[in-house]
Amino acid sequence: xxxxxxxxxxxxxxxxxxxxxxxxxxxxxxxxxxxxxxxxxxxxxxxxxxxxxxxxxxxxxxxxxxxxxxxxxxxxxxxxxxxxxxxxxxxxxxxxxxxxxxxxxxxxxxxxxxxxxxxxxxxxxxxxxxxxxxxxxxxxxxxxxxxxxxxxxxxxxx
Numbered sequence: 001x002x003x004x005x006x007x008x009x010x011x012x013x014x015x016x017x018x019x020x021x022x023x024x025x026x027x028x029x030x031x032x033x034x035x036x037x038x039x040x041x042x043x044x045x046x047x048x049x050x051x052x053x054x055x056x057x058x059x060x061x062x063x064x065x066x067x068x069x070x071x072x073x074x075x076x077x078x079x080x081x082x083x084x085x086x087x088x089x090x091x092x093x094x095x096x097x098x099x100x101x102x103x104x105x106x107x108x109x110x111x112x113x114x115x116x117x118x119x120x121x122x123x124x125x126x127x128x129x130x131x132x133x134x135x136x137x138x139x140x141x142x143x144x145x146x147x148x149x150x151x152x153x154x155x156x157x158x
Contacts, residue, residue, distance in 0.1 A: 018126035
């Protein structure tokens, strides 16, 4: 069987335990998983691209078939074609996620024939967690540690 390369794109601002669960589970399914941090310079982020890449690399260190990369200014399908991936992994927490992700997956498929999207359901105890809510908790100086891997730390929060 040929190598099955999948990408798991996201902003990961910050990386959450839910993201890490998807990374672990997807890495068990595919030959190679590339976790891709997308960067939009027009969006304000809490963590730099370098910090997010570091959080993911450290959290996925025990998974030898996982690599981490970033991209900016190009379509996901362009990146996917460039790295030779044929599968996009997306995590779903709820029906709203499905509606958005389904539409995007169909657009991607139209632009890149043969590209498949694999939807992975979030763990039951993670369905209410989003990076946006975690960022809000961090900005309100709340305890965000229960939602993120230990490596995720806000500078100056010690």
